[in-house]
Amino acid sequence: MPLRRSVILAVVLSAALAAAGCGGSGSTATEAGPGGRVIGDTLTVYSSLPLRGPQAEAARAMVNGQRLALQDAGGTVGDFQVKFTSLDDSVGPEGWDRDATADNARRAAQDPTTIGYIGDADFGATAISIPVLNQSGIAQVSPAATYPGFTTTEDATEKGEPEKYYPSGARTFARVIPNDVVQGEAQARLQAADGCRRTFVVAGPEVPARALAEAVRNALGPAGIALAGEETADLTAGEADADLVAAIRETGADCVVLAASGADDPVALLDALAAGVPGAGLYGPAVLARPELLARLAPRTQRALRLTRPVVGRRAEPPAALAVLARYRRVFGEPAPPEALFGYEAMALLLDTLRRAGDRADDRSFVSAELHRTRARRSVLGTYSIRPDGDTTLRRYAAWRVAAGAPVFERVVLR
Numbered sequence: 001m002p003l004r005r006s007v008i009l010a011v012v013l014s015a016a017l018a019a020a021g022c023g024g025s026g027s028t029a030t031e032a033g034p035g036g037r038v039i040g041d042t043l044t045v046y047s048s049l050p051l052r053g054p055q056a057e058a059a060r061a062m063v064n065g066q067r068l069a070l071q072d073a074g075g076t077v078g079d080f081q082v083k084f085t086s087l088d089d090s091v092g093p094e095g096w097d098r099d100a101t102a103d104n105a106r107r108a109a110q111d112p113t114t115i116g117y118i119g120d121a122d123f124g125a126t127a128i129s130i131p132v133l134n135q136s137g138i139a140q141v142s143p144a145a146t147y148p149g150f151t152t153t154e155d156a157t158e159k160g161e162p163e164k165y166y167p168s169g170a171r172t173f174a175r176v177i178p179n180d181v182v183q184g185e186a187q188a189r190l191q192a193a194d195g196c197r198r199t200f201v202v203a204g205p206e207v208p209a210r211a212l213a214e215a216v217r218n219a220l221g222p223a224g225i226a227l228a229g230e231e232t233a234d235l236t237a238g239e240a241d242a243d244l245v246a247a248i249r250e251t252g253a254d255c256v257v258l259a260a261s262g263a264d265d266p267v268a269l270l271d272a273l274a275a276g277v278p279g280a281g282l283y284g285p286a287v288l289a290r291p292e293l294l295a296r297l298a299p300r301t302q303r304a305l306r307l308t309r310p311v312v313g314r315r316a317e318p319p320a321a322l323a324v325l326a327r328y329r330r331v332f333g334e335p336a337p338p339e340a341l342f343g344y345e346a347m348a349l350l351l352d353t354l355r356r357a358g359d360r361a362d363d364r365s366f367v368s369a370e371l372h373r374t375r376a377r378r379s380v381l382g383t384y385s386i387r388p389d390g391d392t393t394l395r396r397y398a399a400w401r402v403a404a405g406a407p408v409f410e411r412v413v414l415r
Helices: 002-019 056-071 098-111 123-134 180-194 209-224 242-250 267-276 297-302 321-331 339-361 362-370
Strands: 042-047 080-087 090-092 114-118 139-142 171-175 198-203 226-232 257-258 279-284 303-310 377-378 382-384 397-403 406-414
Touching: 002 382, 042 056, 042 098, 042 171, 042 339, 056 321, 056 339, 080 090, 080 098, 080 339, 090 098, 098 114, 114 339, 114 362, 123 171, 139 362, 180 209, 180 257, 180 279, 180 303, 180 321, 180 397, 180 406, 198 209, 198 242, 209 226, 209 257, 226 242, 242 267, 257 267, 267 297, 267 321, 279 297, 297 303, 297 397, 303 406, 321 339, 339 362, 339 377
Parallel strands: 042 080, 042 114, 114 139, 139 171, 198 226, 198 257, 257 279, 279 303
Antiparallel strands: 303 397, 377 382, 397 406
8 A cells, every 4th residue: 555655646746746837946935926815804724634544643633733722812813814624634544545635735725715724744645735735825834744855855765856846936835843854863862872883774665764764874873873784664564574574683783763654554563573683672753653553562562662753741841832731631621642732833833924924914925935934933842943945943852662552751862
């Protein structure tokens, strides 16, 4: 399924870009663009996230966070009413769906009241939605997509990135969490602190997994860690590759990192590594911090596994974040997953951008440019700016261990 999905994605993206025509360099945000003005005094913000499948719990928390941020703002910005519409880009237990994602992006682009779009979460979905929304000049904020190629050439893996996502030539996409170049550095720092000397990198075949593997490889040397070897493997297989485990053991690696994507389910391989490379530390990215996945790991695998995530435990959260998490529990009647803060900040950033836009809050291209002019914003995630390319200046990553099938915060490794 992952390989077929990658091929389908390439076809969809190529068609979208062909229809859009050739764009400019897209290196910075500009006010020139195809956006135009919203009709009427209602501004609509769409959200598109996978509300079913492996990321459903986190996605629902992000949507609830968006609702809470809009509620905190009173549902208005200046003289404008802000309408929120949550869409599901999944159609079943496998998670996001290319057709649902494309339909969501087109619906937002064709709605004359749309001013902003929050999404998507996965690489594939985001690669589909950005060009569609970019042609309409709609400001897009992702609360979860970390693939570097949407914003920079650093550790990007696809030809023509990032310009190929922006047919209008203007940048319309931004994100509120660090990209995977930063996660690669966090991984290397964590491994170095844990005493790793030789790390073997296993990457899934998907584009984001390969990009993360590249980021980790680039960060190992500066952290004083040797690359023991690298291999691409099927991280969705129900049985582990015994030859791969044996090969890793032969390299003398004392640590193994799995560069996985959200579609991967590497339980079998992780268990085989814990048994077949005894004493080696196992490491994974934030996309593996799913309780339904972690609970299926053998106890010794859980003890060996360390994860990097762009969220911290409650004891390390700033007061503003704790206040939002407390309100979340009162409003929705359940504890807030940490991803709720990503959704909250994505909406809060859009609302702040509209506020700064003033009487031009209904001008799509102006709002998109204003989004990229965000500077020193104090938020529930920390103080940050949005770079002209759409990346946040935030770098915070934390180490999480696994206990009783759930991720447990340990400490901040990158600030």
